[in-house]
Amino acid sequence: MEALLSLLIGILTATGVYLMLRAQTFPVVLGLTLLSYAVNLFLFAAGRLVVGQPPIITAGQAGYTDPLPQALVLTAIVIGFAMTAFVIMLALKARAELGTDDVDGGEY
Amino acid sequence: MGANTEVQQSTLVIAPVLVPLVAGILLLLLRGRELRQRRAFSLLVVAVQVILALGLMAATAGGRILIHSLGDWPAPFGIVLVADPLSAWLLLITALLAGFALWQACLGLDRAGRHFHVLFQLQLFGLNGAFLTGDLFNLFVFFEVLLLASYGLVLHGGGPARTRAGLHYVIVNLAGSSLFLIAAGLIYGIFGTLNLAHLARLMTAVPAENLGPARAALLLLLGVFGLKAALLPLYLWLPATYASAVAPVAALFAIMTKVGAYAILRVSTLLMGPQAGELAGLYGAWLVPLALATLMAGVLGSLAARSLGQQAAYLVVASVGTLLLAFGLGDREALAAGLYYLPHSTFAAAALFLLTDTIAKGRGPCTDRFVPGPEIPRAPLVGALFFLCAILLAGLPPLSGFIGKFLLLRAALDHPAWPWILATVLVAGLLALIALARSGSLLFFRSAALGQGGELTATVIPAAQAPVPGMSPPSAGSTLPGGEGNLSPAAAPSLRNASPVSGLSSLLPAAALLLIILGLTLWASDWLALTTAIADQLLQPQAYIHAVLGETP
Numbered sequence: 001m002e003a004l005l006s007l008l009i010g011i012l013t014a015t016g017v018y019l020m021l022r023a024q025t026f027p028v029v030l031g032l033t034l035l036s037y038a039v040n041l042f043l044f045a046a047g048r049l050v051v052g053q054p055p056i057i058t059a060g061q062a063g064y065t066d067p068l069p070q071a072l073v074l075t076a077i078v079i080g081f082a083m084t085a086f087v088i089m090l091a092l093k094a095r096a097e098l099g100t101d102d103v104d105g106g107e108y
Numbered sequence: 109m110g111a112n113t114e115v116q117q118s119t120l121v122i123a124p125v126l127v128p129l130v131a132g133i134l135l136l137l138l139r140g141r142e143l144r145q146r147r148a149f150s151l152l153v154v155a156v157q158v159i160l161a162l163g164l165m166a167a168t169a170g171g172r173i174l175i176h177s178l179g180d181w182p183a184p185f186g187i188v189l190v191a192d193p194l195s196a197w198l199l200l201i202t203a204l205l206a207g208f209a210l211w212q213a214c215l216g217l218d219r220a221g222r223h224f225h226v227l228f229q230l231q232l233f234g235l236n237g238a239f240l241t242g243d244l245f246n247l248f249v250f251f252e253v254l255l256l257a258s259y260g261l262v263l264h265g266g267g268p269a270r271t272r273a274g275l276h277y278v279i280v281n282l283a284g285s286s287l288f289l290i291a292a293g294l295i296y297g298i299f300g301t302l303n304l305a306h307l308a309r310l311m312t313a314v315p316a317e318n319l320g321p322a323r324a325a326l327l328l329l330l331g332v333f334g335l336k337a338a339l340l341p342l343y344l345w346l347p348a349t350y351a352s353a354v355a356p357v358a359a360l361f362a363i364m365t366k367v368g369a370y371a372i373l374r375v376s377t378l379l380m381g382p383q384a385g386e387l388a389g390l391y392g393a394w395l396v397p398l399a400l401a402t403l404m405a406g407v408l409g410s411l412a413a414r415s416l417g418q419q420a421a422y423l424v425v426a427s428v429g430t431l432l433l434a435f436g437l438g439d440r441e442a443l444a445a446g447l448y449y450l451p452h453s454t455f456a457a458a459a460l461f462l463l464t465d466t467i468a469k470g471r472g473p474c475t476d477r478f479v480p481g482p483e484i485p486r487a488p489l490v491g492a493l494f495f496l497c498a499i500l501l502a503g504l505p506p507l508s509g510f511i512g513k514f515l516l517l518r519a520a521l522d523h524p525a526w527p528w529i530l531a532t533v534l535v536a537g538l539l540a541l542i543a544l545a546r547s548g549s550l551l552f553f554r555s556a557a558l559g560q561g562g563e564l565t566a567t568v569i570p571a572a573q574a575p576v577p578g579m580s581p582p583s584a585g586s587t588l589p590g591g592e593g594n595l596s597p598a599a600a601p602s603l604r605n606a607s608p609v610s611g612l613s614s615l616l617p618a619a620a621l622l623l624i625i626l627g628l629t630l631w632a633s634d635w636l637a638l639t640t641a642i643a644d645q646l647l648q649p650q651a652y653i654h655a656v657l658g659e660t661p
Binding site: 076 | 245249252256259263267268271272274275276278279282283285286289290292293294296297
């Protein structure tokens with residue numbers, strides 16, 4: 001499972017970075033989104049991978065899974081969601097105002 | 109009695125975070141009210157923040173550290189806000205700067221978008237939170253808050269140039285946020301905590317197999333903070349963004365780079381002090397050469413700038429270089445000099461941004477571009493203020509820029525690479541002086557020469573462009589119904605020079621900022637005693653750790 005997850009994070013990151021280096025706003029936004037997925041999975045994995053355990057320590061349970069990274073991921077998802085919405089609006093505004101979807105607005 | 113004062117003090121710690129947040133929400137609810145009332149409320153709230161910051165300065169005097177545990181959860185489990193003298197110092201600088209920036213904005217530029225005051229308060233919420241938090245993940249959250257507000261403020265006024273610069277700014281910072289999360293995840297994976305004091309305690313005994321990942325995580329953090337602070341390879345977003353933002357926003361942003369510098373200082377003194385064993389001084393080795401290179405890049409950029417706004421933005425980069433050099437040297441004298449230089453450079457850069465606005469308005473169609481143009485109204489006064497700014501930013505005696513740089517250079521003499529540091533800082537000062545002298549003579553002298561030679565440019569254009577006092581020019585009035593940044597592209601470019609107020613009052617905020625810097629110069633020894641005390645405390649992180657975590661190991 002570790003190998004699969006790290007492979008997944010790696011592919012998501014590589015795809016995200018590749019897309020972010022494109023010169024159009026839409027691929028860049030997609031790249032940012034993919035990168036944030038990779039980051040969320042990575043944060044999740046920071047609490048170690050545990051299967052079938054509750055996030056609460058109780059008397060009868062043998063083990064537990066760390067709840068803190070889950071809380072962090074939740075926060076990161078919410079913030080990332082808002083940021084993605086904002087950057088999409090900004091990209092649309094740039095497309096309307098600059099008349100191009102080039103990230104430099106067709107200049108420089 | 110004792111418990112009561114404790115409660116009061118812990119309330120004092122969270123108040124600078126809550127006040128702007130609540131004010132921002134209220135301003136959003138009151139958006140239908142008259143602009144005059146919202147301005148008054150916004151200014152009042154900033155004044156309250158200045159008072160709160162002064163209160164925190166008094167409460168933390170003598171190195172006391174105040175804690176607020178949110179929800180009363182004890183430290184390593186709950187989130188804490190920590191106010192130490194450094195936090196209080198930065199809160200005071202932020203609140204003062206915000207006051208002058210808001211003053212300038214209230215002279216008319218806040219009309220350009222409906223939610224200026226809301227965003228302004230939320231920006232302060234993020235800034236104050238970032239200075240007070242004692243938790244790495246919470247620092248990320250406050251970074252996001254201040255960035256989201258700054259995205260709105262960068263676009264304030266609209267127009268293609270701002271949209272283009274804003275797009276770069278937003279994308280770069282979103283990528284930076286992803287890196288921050290990766291670094292935070294790594295640190296949590298290694299140490300199992302994100303509380304800074306707890307991390308500092310764990311840093312003293314890092315197992316050998318974790319040294320590599322820990323080093324990687326901390327350097328990743330340096331990259332993220334370097335991006336916020338505009339450290340050398342990561343400063344390219346700054347000049348276009350700051351140069352295209354409206355003047356009060358650019359002035360407020362003078363503190364934004366300092367948030368990154370603050371984070372670097374906090375993390376390096378707390379986590380990588382001498383007690384950290386293998387990881388001690390990890391940042392210093394990177395910071396000194398990078399800071400010198402940033403300084404050089406900043407002044408070279410200011411030499412090559414094509415407008416005064418751009419030049420001011422590059423000078424912000426240069427000041428970040430000087431500041432991070434001080435933090436990179438990391439000994440007592442250098443930190444004290446850096447913390448003295450911090451308010452100086454922030455206020456001086458902000459004053460220059462505010463002046464840029466007045467100059468751009470006075471020059472009509474030439475704006476702040478470096479082309480010979482019409483004479484500026486009240487040129488002697490504006491010129492004198494510009495001259496003061498130039499002295500301050502180039503670090504010439506007798507003002508505070510010189511004092512800060514002199515102390516920094518004296519502290520640098522202990523560093524093995526001192527010839528490099530001295531040479532770079534002095535050459536950079538000279539280049540900055542040349543850049544400012546060139547732009548000053550172009551803006552103030554060559555315009556006069558042109559006025560005698562070609563009367564057309566000198567007299568006709570100001571008459572056509574000078575806004576009638578008390579009456580908004582049509583372009584500013586027509587943008588009122590539009591929301592934040594929903595301006596029509598045609599109206600937007602003229603907005604920068606279309607403020608309804610163009611009297612002497614538009615010079616007052618910049619002049620007042622310069623007066624504060626004068627105070628920084630006149631009572632330099634007192635301020636230095638204060639910053640030396642802050643530096644002393646930063647170099648003894650035990651007190652901070654103890655205050656947050658208590659006795660238990």
